[in-house]
Amino acid sequence: MNDVGQSVEITVDGRTVLANPGELLIDACERTGTYIPRFCHHPRMRPVGMCRSCLVEVDTGRGPALQASCMLECSPGMQVDTESERTRKAQAGVLEFLLVNHPLDCPVCDKGGECPLQDQTMAFGPGESRFVEEKRHFEKPIPVNDNVFLDRERCILCDRCTRFADEVAGDALIHFQGRGSDTEVNTFPDEPFSSYFSGNTVQVCPVGALTAAPYRFKARPWDLEEVESTSVVDSVGSRIAVQSSRDCVLRFQGVDADAVNWGWLCDKERFIFEAYDHEDRLGTPLLRGDDGDLAPTGWGEALAAAAAALTDVDPDRIAVLGGARLTNESQYAWTKFAKGVLGTDHVDAQLGDGLPADFVLGLPRATIDEACTPGGIIVLLGPDPKEELGSLYLRLRHAVVHDGATLIELTPRATGLTPFADHSLRVRPGEAVDVVRAMFGEGGTAPIGGVTVEEAQAVGAIVSGAAVGQNRPVTVLLGRQSLAEAPGTVVDAALVLHDWIADVRFLSMLRRGNVHGALDLGLAPGLLPGRVGLDEGRPRFAAAWPTTPATKGRDALESLRAAADGEVDVLVLLGADVLTDVPDHDLARRGLEGAGTVIALDLFATPTVAAADVVLPATAPTETDGTVTNLEGRVSIVARKVTPPGTARPDWMIAVELARRLGADLGISSPDDVWAELSVVSPIHAHIDPEALAVQAREGILVSGGPALVRPAPLEVPSHDKNSYRLVVTRSMYDCGVLTAHSRSLAGLAPVTRLAFEPTDFAALGVAEGGRIEVRGPRGNIDVVVGPDSRVTKGTAHLLFNQRGVSAGDLIEATAAVIDLTVVPV
């Protein structure tokens, strides 16, 4: 793929063709316009030479011979004949073989119409089969997991799904069984194909053997209209193809963006569209009437009520929370409305579960490609990418497993990458900075939790040695390791890494869809669009904006605290379900109760929305035109494919309408207008405009540059009491979040959480697995179900956030640096 070394000259059907060094013949031919049929070959997986349909006659000096072009690297002087009689006969012969046991139930099969087996049989196969015997039979589709069905009769055993599961996802839970023509793909007995990435096997299947439940029999390929877009499920920004029929989104497919997701999606990204199309979507504005109930109303009344609430309010008594799932354009419109019209800086897109915005923007940034450089070093100082950023996990796993990158983990709990890590240091909450200091010889000689100083120094030698002499780039994946730990811990640790490792780069792991767009566009306290602070950026906005805030405002937790104290008259929630998403549930509850008028823009009637006074229905990503910014700072297009339910409106339009009612003109009448204004006020966005984005739609355009690094005050962490367990709260791929809960395919996959202990710690508790104990935390005593988990570190207790079972949000106290739990004796 990279052009190092000399090109290789080969001859294909009499034409001279330049192949890249090491390029496979089938790829070189395809790149230069000669298509060779294939089933098992996949550009993102290793050649396996299984189907044999890419046989071509190749002469490497020893006379022409049939060779599988998917296994053959181009060598100088190679003579290839893809149209010779022998080639044609061999290809037709293989296709006839593949059809021997392939049922011709194309009219029933979902793949019919977009089926490589159909297409290639038309182009390269024999006109008819000479097979007159009975085909093999298997039970028709069997579920291999909750969402994927396997029809073994249709399977042509190309090894794509099994290779994906093994090589790419690392969940080798499906494999071949049996021999000869009775070979089948199947799961192991009683062990479903429970992989976060199972949907990819459906997409790579060259026949209809694997089908996904959400699309099964919904439409035929010729019904589908398609538009390329970007996933906003998480901040990786995977490129997707949104396919719809009759104004209804039916399928997301991964698109191979070389810089981002390589065509893979996690199942959450793939199946989330079901939520967008859910019947519970808000389609009309709601207004709290005199009777105290929310009732449907028109946009005019709702906007008037919202505008009335915002008129003549002290800007200091207005707070705007959320907006991390909006498009860049909507985020800009809302920043302009909040900071430029209302004049408040109490704006925060993160809900107390992220990192300080100015700190993230000030770090030297890495792209995914830079982090995954072959032979590079990756330091994970953040959450489990497998649970939170599925597509990024696949890229990281590839870098570590296949490209020789070295992975070093500093995490409180084993992650999905732990099996491939070179060093995996189990860091208890609050101790990350101590471990990082120990890596570079600072601090004492006593072990920090379970990490010995020798081990830490061995890791330090790898990262600093690499940075000095070996030209191996070091990338730190930075994010919140635990929601029960103040962000200061990883911030301090990151600063130590930044100071000790020359040329270290950071890849932010903030997870919400467009949270990086929100930071770039000023939906954070103390920031203005274009990654600038208030004071620095004020002159730029003087002409374009009516006003700018004078001083840095409160972040989300501070705003909620102020609201709880009755200091917030108007609370605007931009798709923010504070009752669920703010780690400290008690604070969220009190904040929402204490706020004056609550204006909520949302897709669903979440518990938070139920407590709002004005509810404005917003559009989902498949119904909105715009752009998003991923964790690298890559701006790519989100495209509208279907019409929104009812009268739901894009968020930017709501900001514009509200501003108009307050007598201000935001100057935005379409998403494109935002870019005209941004190119003036934000130098880092100056090279982006809608035309440029359309040209580079697949890979997007990278935004770089930022403010100087800020150094927040170090966090004071209380020392660990031997008799307590430090709480670790992480997220899992599927939770009870509003979108997952409204996706039919995903809702059932959310696990039930329980307080998990390291097995020896658990044994010491003297409780049976699944039993209950009472623990005391900063929020008082709570009765919890407990169990052992070998991934948990000794001395810690683990919970999943926002799941059924034990509610982590009820244990978390937002002001605490760490949460220590003690077991209340019976």
Added chain:
Amino acid sequence: MGYFRGFAVTFRKLWEKRVTIPYPEQKRDKPERLHGRHVLNRYEDGMEKCIGCELCAGVCPANCIYVRGADNPPDDPVSPGERFGFVYEINYLRCIHCDLCVEACPTEAITESKLFEFSFTNRSDAVYTKDELMVDGETGRPQQLPWEDWRDGEDTHTSGWMRATSPSGSAAYVGKVSWSGELGYGIRAPEQGRSGGEANGDDEEEGS
């Protein structure tokens, strides 16, 4: 005298048999291959033949067919196999009765009757739903809708002609239900296969 010669024709014709008939009280026999309105057929056991594959909709030049498939409930299947036609609609304001849908159908689920005389008083009547198109579950007879004018024999299916005269068909099978077997109405002997020569002939070329 000239006009008497003109009347000669009139008087001569006055006593001849009339060529017109009092339509609609009286109707002529329709040609064997007339393309009328469609019916959806059932197998002998009452299962629906339609599998919701949408090939008819795909081939329709007038874009008048709307089909959606769905997963067959395993405990109470609508059609054999995994998939059945969940929605089936034909808009007769658009249909040009070209019969391409019949040729495209892989299960012989859709065929055409000889009936073409129907008129509507509103547009929604013109969109025939699956319930209206489906033959009766007991007898296999097409359903007569209130606005349709039927005569004896007009409900027999003409699709045998269409299959026989399609590019791969053989005229030897005119008027015969082919391999699939069909519920009830006017059942005809099943044919043996397309290229096997005589019906009930040798079974040398089974399958194709």
Added chain:
Amino acid sequence: MPEPTIVHPDGMGYIPHAAGFVANEGPKLVSGRFPYEDSYTLECALATGAYTGLRAALGRTPADVHTEVRDATLLGRGGAGFPAGVKWGFCPEDVWPRYLVVNGDESEPGTYKDRLLMERDPHQLIEGCLIACYALGLSQCFLYVRGEMALAQERLAVALNDAYEAGYVGRNICDTDFSVDITLHWGAGAYIVGEETALIESLEGNRGMPRLKPPYFPAAIGLYGRPTIVNNVETLANLPWILEHGAIAYRGYGSEASPGTRLFAVSGHVVRPGVYEVEQGVTTYRDLIYGPNFCRGIREGNELKAFIPGGASAPWFFEEQLDLSLEARDIGAAGSMLGSGAIVVMDHTTDVVKACLRIVRFFARESCGKCSPCREGTSWEEKILERILDGHGRPSDLDLLLDIGDNISPGPYPVAAHGAAGLDAVPFPPLQTTICPLGPSSVAPITSALRRFRSEFEARITRHEGIPVRSAPVVDGDPA
């Protein structure tokens, strides 16, 4: 040790405790210990000179031992017949560790020589492994034994334990610096694992499927991605003799191109089927099948119809190929292969359609399922042959069979000459559209039989009649 008494219960030369082995006249380089009833014990082995070859080797430098083996021109006995000494030289320099893997997954129909070697003389094999490891500087050897060979597994395990205890395996062998560990591994019963890359996959714990080639030899990248030498059981069993008596003595047997002796397993319609140790090159098929010292002709004086010269995957030979000597090169030129040394003889009562089906069915069952032509082609061939035998054949089926064969193995398939019909031989090996030769092997019986006996196939198809098969019991190796 007293000379063993060879029991001849029926005057045939069979040894009751070594079922199938015929103790005939001739040099016994690898089967010398077979006649002893307790030959598999360490006690008997030591009394009859076991581990003297190892001691001889340990007294010389590894390079010297390697040279000795190369000079002996010890050809691989697994089927391909590649010189072991040359194969040993393929390992890339300076890549360590590397491994020796012993291919004891003998499953070619008609072949049971390795089983005898493992059952009757496990110490000879262990000694051979040690000599190979010494010559190559290896310290780890894997002994892969076919899953179904329960007795061989048991005896090898006991022998290995005894050898460990006696200090022949393990640390500081025979009080030298040389240390080797031998690990036994039982297969799960798959023919394809006899293919060396599939064997390596199986040994790694994966499904036994052949790996892509290149690399053509696992010597470069083999077990666990390390350089690996894969040798057949019989190949290694020759090493003790070579090291004890020297390459020159070894080359005194057999022909220039194929020195030494070789075990041949003859089965089918001969008077005395069994395993024979035969001098390579100088013996012909006629000697072997008709010779009084060997099989003593066709049973009941019947006529020879065809014979398979090298295991089920070899194209068939006929009367006119009888005078070929047992020399890999000559046999290859004549259109078949010496293969694993299994000779299956069919007399004139054989129904070739059934014989074809029997062999094709084996390959269809044993195809690993990786390459489509083999996976689908072999079972399709099986179904067509079944159909013909069931009386539902069509005249076009015969050309269809040949064309399926052509799609598995493109171009003219190796086949013996047919003098009477003026047809020349097509030399070995066949071309293949598959990764390994299993698929093309299934074509061998079809092309061979159809060239000679097309009329028998046609008779099946048109008149539904076949050769009346007599129910005479086939004498197999075991007189009991």
